[in-house]
Amino acid sequence: xxxxxxxxxxxxxxxxxxxxxxxxxxxxxxxxxxxxxxxxxxxxxxxxxxxxxxxxxxxxxxxxxxxxxxxxxxxxxxxxxxxxxxxxxxxxxxxxxxxxxxxxxxxxxxxxxxxxxxxxxxxxxxxxxxxxxxxxxxxxxxxxxxxxxxxxxxxxxxxxxxxxxxxxxxxxxxxxxxxxxxxxxxxxxxxxxxxxxxxxxxxxxxxxxxxxxxxxxxxxxxxxxxxxxxxxxxxxxxxxxxxxxxxxxxxxxxxxxxxxxxxxxxxxxxxxxxxxxxxxxxxxxxxxxxxxxxxxxxxxxxxxxxxxxxxxxxxxxxxxxxxxxxxxxxxxxx
Numbered sequence: 001x002x003x004x005x006x007x008x009x010x011x012x013x014x015x016x017x018x019x020x021x022x023x024x025x026x027x028x029x030x031x032x033x034x035x036x037x038x039x040x041x042x043x044x045x046x047x048x049x050x051x052x053x054x055x056x057x058x059x060x061x062x063x064x065x066x067x068x069x070x071x072x073x074x075x076x077x078x079x080x081x082x083x084x085x086x087x088x089x090x091x092x093x094x095x096x097x098x099x100x101x102x103x104x105x106x107x108x109x110x111x112x113x114x115x116x117x118x119x120x121x122x123x124x125x126x127x128x129x130x131x132x133x134x135x136x137x138x139x140x141x142x143x144x145x146x147x148x149x150x151x152x153x154x155x156x157x158x159x160x161x162x163x164x165x166x167x168x169x170x171x172x173x174x175x176x177x178x179x180x181x182x183x184x185x186x187x188x189x190x191x192x193x194x195x196x197x198x199x200x201x202x203x204x205x206x207x208x209x210x211x212x213x214x215x216x217x218x219x220x221x222x223x224x225x226x227x228x229x230x231x232x233x234x235x236x237x238x239x240x241x242x243x244x245x246x247x248x249x250x251x252x253x254x255x256x257x258x259x260x261x262x263x264x265x266x267x268x269x270x271x272x273x274x275x276x277x278x279x280x281x282x283x284x285x286x287x288x289x290x291x292x293x294x295x296x297x298x299x300x301x302x303x304x305x306x307x308x309x310x311x312x313x314x315x316x317x318x319x320x321x322x323x324x325x326x327x328x329x330x331x332x333x334x
Contacts (some may be wrong), residue, residue: 198294
């Protein structure tokens with residue numbers, strides 16, 4: 001067993017629930033056609049780009065190729081209909097995929113001054129096409145969404161460049177696609193950081209380094225999370241990437257993509273765009289010269305405020321999963 005002592009444990013869960021949803025009547029079968037109006041990405045946390053795909057030429061594979069061609073590392077591109085069809089009575093869409101990707105150049109630039117970039121490394125997306133239409137859509141975070149989760153200023157040039165790179169990759173992935181004019185009413189205030197964060201100090205001695213203790217934590221973390229249904233579709237040794245970009249200052253920095261079928265399945269029925277937050281990212285890092293290890297993940301309140309989720313069937317598994325996630329981390333580090 002590892003030896004862990006906690007000198008500080010902070011859990012920040014900010015709630016930004018406000019007005020009633022403007023999408024209560026939405027149903028999964030409804031498909032939004034591409035719109036001509038310009039979408040104001042500075043007013044929303046997520047964006048949905050849609051294009052007609054009558055011949056099915058745009059696929060998960062072609063979308064992945066477009067992202068790679070635009071400098072991204074695709075960390076995962078999973079066909080969710082496969083596990084959904086085995087676990088649940090029906091699937092909601094002809095195509096439903098959860099993809100994760102990151103751009104190592106922009107991540108490295110931002111990580112120099114903003115460790116919180118780990119909250120969106122990798123970035124999540126959902127790709128879907130409903131049964132009764134010939135369109136295909138991709139949801140992802142806007143510049144505003146990237147900024148609010150990480151609290152990196154929205155006018156930061158590297159963050160702007162990262163969001164622009166995502167925009168370029170999305171448009172290459174679905175040529176001719178247009179951003180849908182979606183306006184969610186519960187959108188969180190920019191100053192509201194909807195993240196659940198923890199701080200701990202790992203015990204070390206002559207035989208156990210901080211990295212050893214971190215590895216032990218991760219072993220127990222995985223061992224506790226998997227039996228209760230959490231999966232890890234991606235793991236990134238982010239510090240290794242940072243060092244390749246000549247960015248120093250961390251003893252270690254890892255990120256996990258974390259998902260749970262029982263959470264994403266019910267929510268995606270009426271809000272397929274929630275894939276902009278799923279899988280969520282769990283980060284763990286320690287800066288060189290400091291004793292504290294920092295951990296955290298975007299709170300489920302991001303889902304609730306960014307997409308106007310209100311129904312109990314969707315909200316309950318989200319809240320329960322977050323509580324379970326947080327309790328497991330607390331139990332390990334306390």
